[in-house]
Amino acid sequence: MRHRPLRDRPWGNLPSEPGRFIGRGAELAELGRLLESSRLVTVTGVGGVGKSRLALAAAWSAAEAAQGSQGTLAARAAQERHGDGVWLAELACVRDPALLELTVSEALGLTDHTTRSPRTVLAEHLAGRRLLLVLDGFEQLVDETAALVRELLRRCPGLRVLAAGRRPLALDGELAFPLAPPVPEEALALLAARVAAADPGFAVTAANREALVEVCARLDGIPLALELAAARLRTLSPAQVLARLEDRFALLTGGARGALPRHRALRTAIGWSHELCTPAQRLLWARLSVFAGQFDLDAAEYVCAGADLPVDDVLDLVGELQEQSLLVREETPAGVRFLMLETVRAYGAGWLESLGDARRLRRRHRDWYMGLATWCELDWFSPRQQEVAALVETELANLRLALECCLDEPDEVHLGQYLAGTLWFYWAGCGRLTEGRHWLDRVLEPTGRAVTEYESSRLKALWVLGYVAALQGDAAASMGALYECRDAAAQSGNPLASAYAVHRLGCLALVSDDMARARELLGSALEQYRAVGELNSNVLMCQVELGMALAFQGELPGALTLCREVREICEERGERWTKAYALYVLAYAALDAGDAQEARRLLNECVAINHAFHDLVGLVLALELLALVTVAEGDPAEAALLQGAAEPMWGGVGLQLFGSGYFNAPRLMCRERAGELLGAERYEAYAAEGRELSREALVGRAQRSPGERGRARRVSRQAGRDAGTGGPRVPRRAAAADQP
Numbered sequence: 175m176r177h178r179p180l181r182d183r184p185w186g187n188l189p190s191e192p193g194r195f196i197g198r199g200a201e202l203a204e205l206g207r208l209l210e211s212s213r214l215v216t217v218t219g220v221g222g223v224g225k226s227r228l229a230l231a232a233a234w235s236a237a238e239a240a241q242g243s244q245g246t247l248a249a250r251a252a253q254e255r256h257g258d259g260v261w262l263a264e265l266a267c268v269r270d271p272a273l274l275e276l277t278v279s280e281a282l283g284l285t286d287h288t289t290r291s292p293r294t295v296l297a298e299h300l301a302g303r304r305l306l307l308v309l310d311g312f313e314q315l316v317d318e319t320a321a322l323v324r325e326l327l328r329r330c331p332g333l334r335v336l337a338a339g340r341r342p343l344a345l346d347g348e349l350a351f352p353l354a355p356p357v358p359e360e361a362l363a364l365l366a367a368r369v370a371a372a373d374p375g376f377a378v379t380a381a382n383r384e385a386l387v388e389v390c391a392r393l394d395g396i397p398l399a400l401e402l403a404a405a406r407l408r409t410l411s412p413a414q415v416l417a418r419l420e421d422r423f424a425l426l427t428g429g430a431r432g433a434l435p436r437h438r439a440l441r442t443a444i445g446w447s448h449e450l451c452t453p454a455q456r457l458l459w460a461r462l463s464v465f466a467g468q469f470d471l472d473a474a475e476y477v478c479a480g481a482d483l484p485v486d487d488v489l490d491l492v493g494e495l496q497e498q499s500l501l502v503r504e505e506t507p508a509g510v511r512f513l514m515l516e517t518v519r520a521y522g523a524g525w526l527e528s529l530g531d532a533r534r535l536r537r538r539h540r541d542w543y544m545g546l547a548t549w550c551e552l553d554w555f556s557p558r559q560q561e562v563a564a565l566v567e568t569e570l571a572n573l574r575l576a577l578e579c580c581l582d583e584p585d586e587v588h589l590g591q592y593l594a595g596t597l598w599f600y601w602a603g604c605g606r607l608t609e610g611r612h613w614l615d616r617v618l619e620p621t622g623r624a625v626t627e628y629e630s631s632r633l634k635a636l637w638v639l640g641y642v643a644a645l646q647g648d649a650a651a652s653m654g655a656l657y658e659c660r661d662a663a664a665q666s667g668n669p670l671a672s673a674y675a676v677h678r679l680g681c682l683a684l685v686s687d688d689m690a691r692a693r694e695l696l697g698s699a700l701e702q703y704r705a706v707g708e709l710n711s712n713v714l715m716c717q718v719e720l721g722m723a724l725a726f727q728g729e730l731p732g733a734l735t736l737c738r739e740v741r742e743i744c745e746e747r748g749e750r751w752t753k754a755y756a757l758y759v760l761a762y763a764a765l766d767a768g769d770a771q772e773a774r775r776l777l778n779e780c781v782a783i784n785h786a787f788h789d790l791v792g793l794v795l796a797l798e799l800l801a802l803v804t805v806a807e808g809d810p811a812e813a814a815l816l817q818g819a820a821e822p823m824w825g826g827v828g829l830q831l832f833g834s835g836y837f838n839a840p841r842l843m844c845r846e847r848a849g850e851l852l853g854a855e856r857y858e859a860y861a862a863e864g865r866e867l868s869r870e871a872l873v874g875r876a877q878r879s880p881g882e883r884g885r886a887r888r889v890s891r892q893a894g895r896d897a898g899t900g901g902p903r904v905p906r907r908a909a910a911a912d913q914p
Contacts, residue, residue, distance in 0.1 A: 230262070389412060458488065588632065637674040815863055
């Protein structure tokens with residue numbers, strides 16, 4: 175078929191864009207590439223995320239490319255694809271399926287007075303043309319739109335379709351393009367541009383930037399929400415808007431005149447999606463709003479199912495909500511999770527409140543995560559320890575919400591005590607001391623009355639608080655909690671809580687340099703643990719700590735016996751966290767015996783484990799001992815660097831090494847020995863270099879062998895000579911201390 179000259183062709187009906195298109199450069203480029211390779215591309219995403227604007231921008235890009243210079247290959251290809259223009263059909267206001275084809279026909283400028291069906295007219299018109307048809311807002315007629323597009327693509331080989339909606343059309347050959355909210359920088363730029371369009375004097379300044387950034391974050395960066403917020407920023411300051419975002423839907427009620435109905439307010443945008451859901455979908459949406467952040471299918475089934483929502487239906491309904499872009503599926507280290515954008519979640523939460531079911535659902539949510547925490551505590555002492563750590567990290571937002579729920583109910587504070595105590599392994603073993611301390615302090619605040627029925631939960635929270643406070647270097651708080659736990663356990667006849675309290679008092683004595691008392695208390699705790707049949711990571715840690723006390727007093731054979739036994743049990747059970755501390759003691763003994771090579775081998779594994787669990791206490795202890803090993807290997811410069819890198823870590827734990835002379839000994843010995851070889855100035859220069867290292871870089875560097883360090887240094891020096899610098903500028907008197 176011959177086509178009319180380029181200048182005579184109609185180029186469609188695209189509206190002019192009233193505002194500058196902000197950001198989305200990468201998305202726009204990728205969408206353009208997809209349109210080149212597929213005849214059907216659908217931009218999906220939650221209401222207000224910017225699907226329509228992106229689709230329109232892509233349509234304009236396609237039209238401009240097709241109208242470009244015919245001499246370029248890209249222009250000729252675009253003209254081949256869209257020689258008859260780019261056309262937009264807005265379907266958002268179409269509710270009657272019978273009007274679908276007619277609306278598209280009208281968008282294409284077709285007029286037909288025959289009795290032929292609009293679909294027939296469309297197919298005949300498009301059969302011999304090459305164009306891009308943009309279908310925006312088809313959600314309420316997804317099945318009818320899919321059927322129409324399927325037939326048109328089959329009968330019209332020159333047709334390409336760009337659709338924009340909450341969910342894909344689910345047709346063969348379709349490429350879905352899920353659209354997420356803009357990155358923070360683009361969100362801020364969009365908000366600022368929309369405000370400046372109405373107020374030319376507006377600008378992002380040092381004074382208002384923080385509030386504007388927080389406004390963007392609170393609104394999830396959703397462009398529609400930002401545009402509505404921009405309208406309020408004409409009369410309110412950024413700080414005032416931020417303060418009023420407690421009820422974001424009540425505030426954002428305006429919008430530009432002439433906008434489509436669904437764009438009049440954020441509530442309308444999200445309500446548009448809600449209105450199109452089935453009753454079961456709406457119910458699940460409302461109930462899923464009790465989750466914070468990610469959740470998995472098992473949690474959704476337990477929390478949300480009921481007589482009016484069978485558990486067997488939840489899987490399908492989750493899939494349907496995902497298809498409608500109301501849920502986002504994500505791959506995490508803990509497996510597949512689903513996520514609901516905060517704006518969508520808040521709408522569902524309002525609906526749940528109106529149903530009068532919010533309190534019951536929050537309690538079911540709390541119960542699920544209490545069960546999850548219980549299972550994780552048991553599974554911590556197993557080969558799945560790393561998986562447990564990843565799971566709790568993924569579910570942290572929901573665990574926080576469960577703790578809040580416990581605290582909201584005065585009669586259920588004991589549940590919060592149980593939950594905060596049960597998560598001891600996460601607080602202490604995964605680098606969450608500060609957060610653990612926060613929750614433990616809160617759940618143990620005076621309630622105004624004695625709660626004896628649930629004393630075991632309170633006692634558990636007390637010994638965990640004592641443990642966490644000790645690791646933070648807060649001896650006073652630790653001692654107070656542990657003595658209270660020990661005395662109350664004796665009064666209530668709770669031998670297990672007594673054992674834990676005595677154990678942690680022994681740990682506190684250990685880090686306070688009272689080795690005689692540490693040996694007495696830790697030995698007593700081990701006997702009590704055995705008497706009640708307790709065996710887990712805590713019990714093994716008690717044995718390691720007893721080994722430390724012996725090692726620090728020079729009784730290395732006894733320390734080796736205890737820690738070798740712990741290592742064997744850990745390897746048998748697949749436990750890694752406590753094993754790392756046993757390796758530390760074994761490395762200490764190996765270095766004392768003059769076997770630096772064995773000490774390095776043990777510490778390399780220790781560092782790797784502690785880093786994997788984000789255990790800063792274990793990691794900094796291992797690194798400082800490893801720095802001393804590095805001095806013994808004859809590399810004081812590297813030792814000073816490692817020592818400097820370890821110093822900043824204690825800011826996240828508490829007092830540096832608790833002020834302990836024994837735990838401080840490796841650091842002091844390293845400084846003394848390396849300082850003698852390097853000199854004070856050179857030692858400090860290398861330590862300062864270490865303080866600039868990221869933790870990832872530090873761990874990788876710490877585990878290099880002497881030979882690997884030597885090769886790396888030679889390469890670095892050669893690179894310096896090639897660059898004309900001759901290597902690092904250091905005082906000559908210390909040069910002899912560097913190793914080749």
